[in-house]
Amino acid sequence: MIYATKPRHDENGSTHGVTHTTGKGTVTQIDVAAKRITLDHEAIRKLKLDAGSHDFQIRSEKTVATIKAGDKVDFSIEARGNAMEITRLSKQK
Numbered sequence: 001m002i003y004a005t006k007p008r009h010d011e012n013g014s015t016h017g018v019t020h021t022t023g024k025g026t027v028t029q030i031d032v033a034a035k036r037i038t039l040d041h042e043a044i045r046k047l048k049l050d051a052g053s054h055d056f057q058i059r060s061e062k063t064v065a066t067i068k069a070g071d072k073v074d075f076s077i078e079a080r081g082n083a084m085e086i087t088r089l090s091k092q093k
Contacts, residue, residue: 001074009053011058015078016022017080017081018078018079018080019046019047019078019079019080020076020078021044021046021047021077021079022045022074022075022076023039023042023043023074023075023077024039024041024042024072024073024074024075024076024077024092025039025042025072025073026039026040026041026070026071026073027041027067027068027070027071027073028040028069029054029069030067030068030069031065032061032064033056033059034037035058035059035060035061036054036055036056036057036058037054037055037056037058037063037086038054038055038056039053039054039073039075039086040052041052041053041054044077047079047084048056049076051052056077056084056085056086056087057083057084057085057086058085058086059086059087060071062089063086063087063089064089066091067089067091071091071092072091072092073089073091073092074089074090074092075088075089075090076088
């Protein structure tokens with residue numbers, strides 16, 4: 001017999017070692033070919049990341065299709081250990 005189970009949640013809202021959270025910042029640089037973006041962002045408390053400028057991996061080129069340097073953005077981020085990836089970006093209104 002097979003039973004459906006709920007996803008296992010670790011501490012701090014992570015699932016199977018992956019932490020999901022959101023943030024706000026300003027785009028300072030985009031490298032589409034390398035799938036990298038640099039954000040000057042507010043503190044991301046859930047990841048214990050102080051405010052500052054950091055380089056992040058992006059999930060796909062589509063993530064930054066309508067974004068350019070200087071845009072203020074809201075973003076979603078996934079973290080696995082020290083690896084962080086931006087999964088969604090949208091211009092702030």
